Amino acid sequence: MMNGFRDALTALTCRESNRLLNTAVSTIQADNAAFYIHYWGSSLSHNTNMRHHHSFFEACFVVDGSGVYREDEAEYPLRAGTLFLSRPHRWHQIVSEPDMALLWVGFELDETQSSPEMTALFRRLASTETFLAESAWNTPAALCWQALWLQAEQSPSLLRLIAPDLAKSLLLSLPALFAADLPDEGGAAEHDGGRHLFRQASLYIRDNLSRPLRLEEVAEYLHISGRQLTRIFRSHSGMSFGDYVTSERLKKAHYLLKNTDLTTHAIAEQVGFGSVHYFTKVFAAKRGLPPAAYRKQLRSPL
Structure with a gap:
């Protein structure tokens, strides 16, 4: 061909x-x-x-x-x-x-x-x-x-x-x-159980992004230990629990900046950052631009 x-x-x-x-x-x-x-x-x-x-x-x-x-x-x-x-x-x-x-x-x-x-x-x-x-x-x-x-x-x-x-x-x-060097996603019972718990944890995080979301809170919700939850996040996302939560907050912020006219302050509250200042600092560090400038770039014609 x-x-x-x-x-x-x-x-x-x-x-x-x-x-x-x-x-x-x-x-x-x-x-x-x-x-x-x-x-x-x-x-x-x-x-x-x-x-x-x-x-x-x-x-x-x-x-x-x-x-x-x-x-x-x-x-x-x-x-x-x-x-x-x-x-x-x-x-x-x-x-x-x-x-x-x-x-x-x-x-x-x-x-x-x-x-x-x-x-x-x-x-x-x-x-x-x-x-x-x-x-x-x-x-x-x-x-x-x-x-x-x-x-x-x-x-x-x-x-x-x-x-x-x-x-x-x-x-x-x-x-x-x-993906030749990626971890095997095998179907062993232990792995499947961890995958199910990871899915539950990730959905809980997604539904509660405006909250502080401590490791102990999510572990208690799943009726497991904090140590076990830490291992599950490392195994199934390649990230720590805290990094995963921050990533989810930033993903939701990206969506809101792109698809709504909410203020930066309102978005910071919805995605669970304690203040606009902290939201701007974390967002700029990860995305390369502060939220307002990032929104302008997203909406500018190619």
């Missing part, structure tokens, strides 16, 4: 496919996962970009040509068929040769609408050290990506019907492609 796909790419089809996909697929809702799609992109001759980082994932697929992917102080060669993942908050740069054709998509999991298991999976994916796959033409992710672009080029009238399922399959296939 690689030659036919490469031959189908022209400057016109890239521009049109970008427009169609950014219009047709900006959110994805599955049974256990929801995604924000920040952008779709493609270029027959990708320009070298500046060193930068995102608060979300960016997956890229090299269709033709060559280049180098730089992350932190390391360099990784890129060639046709390479699929790679820029993980959140990692400084990186794509150095492109003049002939490098590239597809890319920026996305993040909406944890407020996703299952605890899927949330934990993508949080672990954010820290995996396996983030580049060579000769990936026949992987499910690459095949879905190629199908999306060919559909946009050949049958744009059907794209709105087909694209959401293809895009969902693409994103959900990424953990399997890059």
Whole structure:
């Protein structure tokens, strides 16, 4: 499929496919996962970009040509068929040769609408050290990506019907492609019991974000010890209890900043930060901007 796909790419089809996909697929809702799609992109001759980082994932697929992917102080060669993942908050740069054709998509999991298991999976994916796959033409992710672009080029009238399922399959296939070093999510009885308790705890946290949410309070609600709850959060989210709660508060704050006109003070109260000052300090440290500036950036046209 690689030659036919490469031959189908022209400057016109890239521009049109970008427009169609950014219009047709900006959110994805599955049974256990929801995604924000920040952008779709493609270029027959990708320009070298500046060193930068995102608060979300960016997956890229090299269709033709060559280049180098730089992350932190390391360099990784890129060639046709390479699929790679820029993980959140990692400084990186794509150095492109003049002939490098590239597809890319920026996305993040909406944890407020996703299952605890899927949330934990993508949080672990954010820290995996396996983030580049060579000769990936026949992987499910690459095949879905190629199908999306060919559909946009050949049958744009059907794209709105087909694209959401293809895009969902693409994103959900990424953990399997890059998760070689992730912990096994086996089905032993002890693990299943911990997973059930983690789900209950995460739902309790989500429903009570305006409260202080101490470890002992949630453990008492589940009728387990604080030590056991600490182990469960480490095992199923890769985070401490306190870090998980803060992450949930920030996720809810992101949603409210993006989708409501509530004041910063009102949002700080709803998501459980003790003061606007503390909310602003934590939010800016994690997101790179204070809440008001972050809201302005979210709502500004691309």
